Amino acid sequence: MTPADNTVSKIVVTGGAGFIGSHTAVSLVAAGFEPIIVDNFSNSEKNILNGLEQILGRRLTCYEADCNDADAMETIFASERPIGIIHFAASKAVGESVQKPLLYYRNNLNSLMVMLELMPKYQVHNLVFSSSCTVYGQPERLPVTEATPRLPASSPYGNTKAMCEDIIRDCVAAVMPVKAISLRYFNPIGAHPSALIGELPRGVPANLVPYLLQVAAGQRESLTIHGNDYNTPDGTAIRDYIHVMDLADAHVSALQLLSQKNTDSFYDIFNIGTGRGASVLELINTFEEINGIKLPYTLGPRRPGDIEQIYADVSKATEGLRWTAKRSLANALQDAWRWQQTLS
Numbered sequence: 001m002t003p004a005d006n007t008v009s010k011i012v013v014t015g016g017a018g019f020i021g022s023h024t025a026v027s028l029v030a031a032g033f034e035p036i037i038v039d040n041f042s043n044s045e046k047n048i049l050n051g052l053e054q055i056l057g058r059r060l061t062c063y064e065a066d067c068n069d070a071d072a073m074e075t076i077f078a079s080e081r082p083i084g085i086i087h088f089a090a091s092k093a094v095g096e097s098v099q100k101p102l103l104y105y106r107n108n109l110n111s112l113m114v115m116l117e118l119m120p121k122y123q124v125h126n127l128v129f130s131s132s133c134t135v136y137g138q139p140e141r142l143p144v145t146e147a148t149p150r151l152p153a154s155s156p157y158g159n160t161k162a163m164c165e166d167i168i169r170d171c172v173a174a175v176m177p178v179k180a181i182s183l184r185y186f187n188p189i190g191a192h193p194s195a196l197i198g199e200l201p202r203g204v205p206a207n208l209v210p211y212l213l214q215v216a217a218g219q220r221e222s223l224t225i226h227g228n229d230y231n232t233p234d235g236t237a238i239r240d241y242i243h244v245m246d247l248a249d250a251h252v253s254a255l256q257l258l259s260q261k262n263t264d265s266f267y268d269i270f271n272i273g274t275g276r277g278a279s280v281l282e283l284i285n286t287f288e289e290i291n292g293i294k295l296p297y298t299l300g301p302r303r304p305g306d307i308e309q310i311y312a313d314v315s316k317a318t319e320g321l322r323w324t325a326k327r328s329l330a331n332a333l334q335d336a337w338r339w340q341q342t343l344s
Contacts (some may be wrong), residue, residue, distance in 0.1 A: 004279055008034040010328055011255065014055060014067050014111070015088030016060075017044040019199040020130070020188055020244060022052060024086060027248040028198075030272050033255070036080050037062040038073070039089070043202065051196035051261075067111035070118070077122040084126030084163040084258070085115055086251055089162070093206060094134075094305075097157035108160035112167060122175050126258040127180040128251050129166055133240075133271070134158035135184065142277075143313040146184075146269050154305045165269070172267040181254045186240035186273030188247050190332035191339035198339030199244075208280065209241075209333070213340040216293050225280050227302035230309070234291050236280035238309035240273035243327035243335070247272055253323040273312030274325040287333045 011028055013167030015021045022042075025029050025035040037049075037060055053059045061080070067089045076251040090108045091097065097104040112129070119127065135158065137151030153159035168180045189209045191198030205211040212219045228235040250272045258266070279285075284295055318324050 009084075009091065010034045010082040012036045012038055012076065012082045012085045013088065013091065014038045014085065014115070015044070015130075017041060017046065017048045017062070018088055020185075021086075022048050022197045023192060023244045024054060024088075024217070024248040025060060026055055026249045027245070027252050031252045033252075036058055036076070036082060038065050038067065038076060040064065040222060043092070045200050047090040048200070049198055052268040054196050055192065055194055065329050067114060068107060070114050070225055073114055073118055077118050077124065078109065081122065082124055084128070084255055085119070085124060086128045086130070086255075087112060087115055088130045088329065090130065092157060094155045095206060097155050097160075104156045104160055107155075109163060109167070111197040112164050116171050116176070123177075125177060125179050125264075126255060127168070127178055128254045129164060129168060129180060129182045131182040131184045131269070132158065132161045133184050133186045133273070133312065134161045135165070136310065138307040139310060143275065145313040146271055146316055157270060162289065169267055172265045175265050177264045179258045179263070179316065180260050181251060181258060181267070182269045183254060183272045184269060185247060186242055186271070186310070188244045189241050190243040190335045191324060192245065192247065193335050193338075195335070195338040195342050198288040198336065200343075205314070209336060212284065212295065212337055213288060215295055215297075216287070217340055217344040219344070221296070223284070224300040225284075225297055226300050228299045229302075230322070232279055232309055234279050234281045237306060238279045238311065238315070240261055240275070240277055240311035241283065241329055241332060242260045242273050242325055243332040246274075246325040246327050250317065250321065250323050251323040259322055268320070270317040270321060271314055272310040272317060275312055275314040277309055277311035280312050283329065283333070286329050287291065287337070290330045290334050291337045293337075304327040
């Protein structure tokens with residue numbers, strides 16, 4: 001979707017100061033769009049806006065607002081007149097969702113419904129939704145395709161992603177004037193190569209790479225590998241790790257596809273990964289080799305709810321979005337470490 005002459009195509013990016021949202025803002029600008037960031041900063045930091053300004057050479061428009069606040073969002077829609085929305089904003093900690101299910105259902109479902117209610121009113125036709133491979137659970141067959149059955153979610157967080165997909169599907173089936181794509185992310189890692197923006201986990205990181213980075217920086221004593229007796233080549237769990245900038249580019253490709261659809265209503269789903277799984281040990285070894293750092297780690301028991309292995313079949317995204325991941329695991333770990341060093 002290329003902006004028309006002398007006009008700027010504005011895209012509301014909810015959660016745009018977060019890890020994936022901020023990197024997507026960079027890709028949007030590179031493609032000729034104008035991201036309008038909306039973030040309540042409940043799980044992000046305002047200094048990320050400074051990093052974006054240094055990368056882009058100018059300050060992006062940012063509204064400090066909660067996506068559940070329908071009045072605030074309506075004011076933004078009326079003022080900015082966007083042509084599309086990328087909806088990242090959501091509570092996202094799996095463990096917290098088990099402890100606080102109502103918070104997750106209220107926040108994640110209602111924020112999407114606010115968007116869907118405002119879109120027809122302000123003639124905003126395009127929606128890209130941030131979904132997750134958690135909807136697949138532990139699949140019976142690998143790699144997973146978009147036709148792989150969704151399994152019952154192991155957490156309220158995962159359930160909200162499946163339910164949001166269903167809400168969008170049902171709205172499109174009701175012939176609402178909405179064209180939408182859900183992107184099922186696999187495991188985003190890395191940072192912008194400038195090291196000016198990256199992931200900022202709060203508290204003890206729940207994901208492998210942010211924890212690993214803090215161990216490498218000396219902030220934590222050692223890394224625990226949870227389970228080394230899985231039915232995998234080296235016994236450790238396997239995931240599909242994708243560079244966050246590749247993931248960001250996928251959102252631009254999704255917007256471009258939506259703009260080409262000459263229809264009022266449309267919905268589709270795409271896996272966004274590399275198509276290749278890497279084990280925990282492989283990731284650790286790659287980090288050590290690319291960055292010249294030895295990581296202390298111990299072997300521990302499996303964690304309840306962890307799946308053994310999952311990775312994507314990305315042929316649908318390659319064909320339908322004309323998108324493919326370009327950056328390697330080594331690239332991602334090198335960029336992530338460069339970012340971590342700015343925080344230490």
